[in-house]
Amino acid sequence: MATIIIDGREIRCRDGINVLQAALEAGFDVPHYCYHPGLSVVASCRLCLMEMKMPDPRTNEPQWSPRLVPSCQTPVRDGLEVRFDSEKVRANQRSVMEYYLVNHPLDCPVCDKAGECYLQDYSYRFGQAASRVVDPKHKNPKKDIGPRTLLYQDRCVLCSRCVRFTQEVSGTSELCLVDRGHRAEIDVFPGRPLDNPLQGNVVDICPVGSLLDKSFLFKQRVWYLRTAASICRGCSTGCAIRVDHHEDRVYRLRPRWNPGVNDWWICDRGRFGWDFIRAPDRIVSPQICRGGEAGRVDWSSLPTMIRLRIEQVVRRHGPTSVAAILSPEMACEEAWLLGTFLRGLAPGAPLARGPVFVEGQEERFPVGCAPGQERFIIRPEPHPNRRGVEAVIEGLGGESADLEEILGRAAGGAIRALWVVGGYPRPDWPDQALLAAAEKLELLVVQDMLPGALTRRAHILLPFCAWLEREGTFMNHAGLLQPFEQAVQPPEEALPDGQYLWALAGHAGLYRAARVREMMAAGLPGFDRPHVPPEEPEHAH
């Protein structure tokens, strides 16, 4: 711990950081473009300059040095005294901001970044309203630099964050800085576009409207967006994300700072892989199949109906004739509610974890890094909550079985009622073994998102909502339990799974995941204290 003085205030700060980071953490709003806590320091934007006391060469007395120094490149050390609140510092900020706007097109009305742009914010706070430039602006081009990304060079401040990201985090080095001086531009090698599994992050870290995501281009003004804190479901890493939405429509997913898990980044699989929630044929209402005809039923009549049907099977075939297959796409709370509900009716009901798929291989970044040097890992398990569901099954005690066993018993007639949770947004779900086992059942309840061979066989079909429409917790590959908020309402008359399972279990009112976690904690210690990453201060972008 070092103690430094910023603008006359004593600040205790972590060792090994720079003054800019210390100032930001202490709440000072210091403008900066090139500095990003996740990237190397280049001190090129000259916005973060400060005054610093240095020993006078003659008297050794600390004195304000006449020269401004970059705070992002000055390590903290005990007793260091600096100031940002000075005319000299402000004059520098004004001049630098004026310089950044010399050739900028000032096209905020048609710029996606407007509203979350640090060129706007800093101009307003540290710059000036009028420009003194009388010469015609030098117009830089727009470039198509990759399948997902556009570069508006005319808006770029050449902070080189994007270049450093591809060098230091993704390790793919597609981006570079061509030419120099006032002609410098960001570019790719023609024919080697920006195209790596982490590339979406460059759009997030670009402080201005220069790098833009094609899928979000001109889609929504950011000031209309609301944000929910969620967890990515793309793989078992469990990256924290922000879900930007407006009027129950999701517009984009972005990373949420989560030190040690995903830091500032997410991969493209997570960022863009949620199209399925907009599938036109999603299952949106509970349905009951009578005499080969599927018909909608009312949510309110459902609990009694399901209860009666299960009780009937238990009466006829005993308490071990009911089983459930819990999907690794479920939240822990949902798995627990369903498990306890079924065990309430059929105490011996075996519970199994549903199939776990494999997608590709583990991808480590920066590409080609030595083991232990990874800055980001995309895992081949394309589900968010295998460990969570397993933990819940174990925590509930009683009989757990593996999937094959349950399917075998169903095929053999020992299991007569099966509750299958799907929700896998993949074409290879469900497999033949499951379909074959489903043939023999007296009662098949299916919770799923998209119609298919299994949902057609269901006697009772319930909508499985996308995770952005639900709340709960996922447990990642390392056993870290992380809560996610509901961002949007499910389509049409669908209810979030947690809500109807809550009602099914006989509870009244609204489902609240935190409340369920408290109930779970008795059998599953620690479930009431999930990991919530620290809030990243707004200015510490």
Add this chain to the structure above:
Amino acid sequence: MAWKAIDRITPADDDGDAPVLSEAVREKIRSFFPRYPEKRAALLPALHIVQDAVGYVSHRAMRDIAELLDIPPAQVLDTVTFYSHFWTRPRGRKVVVACRSLSCHLTGAEAVIEAVKRHLGIGEHETTPDGAFSFVTEECLGACEQGPCLLINERLHGRVRPEDVPRLLNDPDNDRLDVPRSDLYDGIRGPTGEMEGRA
């Protein structure tokens, strides 16, 4: 769309499938590797060598260099474009560079520049139809005391008078350097001290 974005996804037209660097050029580049802790450090010598041999550094040549040095092509592009010394497009066999900065201007560069344009029949940043000459101006050639200066390829001509220009441009040896730049840059000296690998 009302605006156009430059396509950077498609390879450049000078970026063919076949490598363009000869084995001799490659070998010369490789000979610089032992001098540095990392291969990538040989980038500048490599660029000089390629420009000497081919006349300019095409996108395909950049990729060849990247492969040899085990670095991403974007990093070669980054370096090539940083230095105005390197050409990325074919240029005239001889590039005439005139200084337009202060010392040369005061000592008569304007008239020299006019004389060059008149003699070659081209303007700035143009190449003669036969591909013999390209003409550009630069901010400073670093030889202020000899102004006005003309640089023809690698060879500097100082104290040029407008009336010298025709003779100078007609001289077939006007660009001949005693030692090619890529040797000077980090030349390999043989046991007797003479430069090896001379063109």
